[in-house]
Amino acid sequence: DTAVSQTPKYLVTQMGNDKSIKCEQNLGHDTMYWYKQDSKKFLKIMFSYNNKELIINETVPNRFSPKSPDKAHLNLHINSLELGDSAVYFCASSPPRTTQETQYFGPGTRLLVL
Amino acid sequence: EDQVTQSPEALRLQEGESSSLNCSYTVSGLRGLFWYRQDPGKGPEFLFTLYSAGEEKEKERLKATLTKKESFLHITAPKPEDSATYLCAVQAWAGNNRKLIWGLGTSLAVNP
Numbered sequence: 001d002t003a004v005s006q007t008p009k010y011l012v013t014q015m016g017n018d019k020s021i022k023c024e025q026n027l028g029h030d031t032m033y034w035y036k037q038d039s040k041k042f043l044k045i046m047f048s049y050n051n052k053e054l055i056i057n058e059t060v061p062n063r064f065s066p067k068s069p070d071k072a073h074l075n076l077h078i079n080s081l082e083l084g085d086s087a088v089y090f091c092a093s094s095p096p097r098t099t100q101e102t103q104y105f106g107p108g109t110r111l112l113v114l
Numbered sequence: 115e116d117q118v119t120q121s122p123e124a125l126r127l128q129e130g131e132s133s134s135l136n137c138s139y140t141v142s143g144l145r146g147l148f149w150y151r152q153d154p155g156k157g158p159e160f161l162f163t164l165y166s167a168g169e170e171k172e173k174e175r176l177k178a179t180l181t182k183k184e185s186f187l188h189i190t191a192p193k194p195e196d197s198a199t200y201l202c203a204v205q206a207w208a209g210n211n212r213k214l215i216w217g218l219g220t221s222l223a224v225n226p
Contacts, residue, residue, distance in 0.1 A: 045214065090158075104160065
């Protein structure tokens with residue numbers, strides 16, 4: 001059983017297009033995250049949601065808009081894609097904040113903007 | 115500023131040759147240090163969490179230790195299947211919430 005899943009796995013698109021990435025977790029976790037991993041393998045948090053509420057919003061261009069329809073799903077919509085958006089995007093989830101906050105990651109979405 | 119530095123960047127070992135990876139950190143009020151393993155083309159996989167200086171945790175050939183300024187991931191008699199990138203992260207405050215600050219990782223290659 002896949003704990004944290006993302007779709008699509010690969011995404012190749014042209015500059016200026018709009019695209020979405022979807023994430024689902026079946027772990028019963030309350031908190032979900034979006035990370036960007038660049039070509040140097042640096043993981044940087046973008047957003048975090050707790051029970052559908054946005055709790056962390058790092059310095060991310062407003063072309064990136066997360067949306068959490070329920071606590072098991074977190075989607076990421078990107079408008080007007082730029083070359084610099086090419087990266088691997090990881091979704092993660094973690095248990096309620098009163099317990100150990102280990103984050104569990106999805107397999108990643110590899111985005112290439114041409 | 116909260117920061118995590120991992121060394122070395124890359125490490126090549128022969129099978130059975132033990133070594134250690136280092137993670138040094140500066141964070142105001144450590145609330146947890148995490149070790150993850152990342153295989154090529156996959157998401158990070160959780161290994162350990164350490165919360166206080168002096169704490170140690172073990173899993174198969176891996177042992178993680180924590181001091182007030184750094185953590186070590188000791189690999190004893192590694193096998194080729196231990197080849198991966200090992201990532202360290204510390205939990206820091208983001209307003210009233212917490213976030214993970216990540217190092218760049220150590221890429222480990224174990225030759226048979």
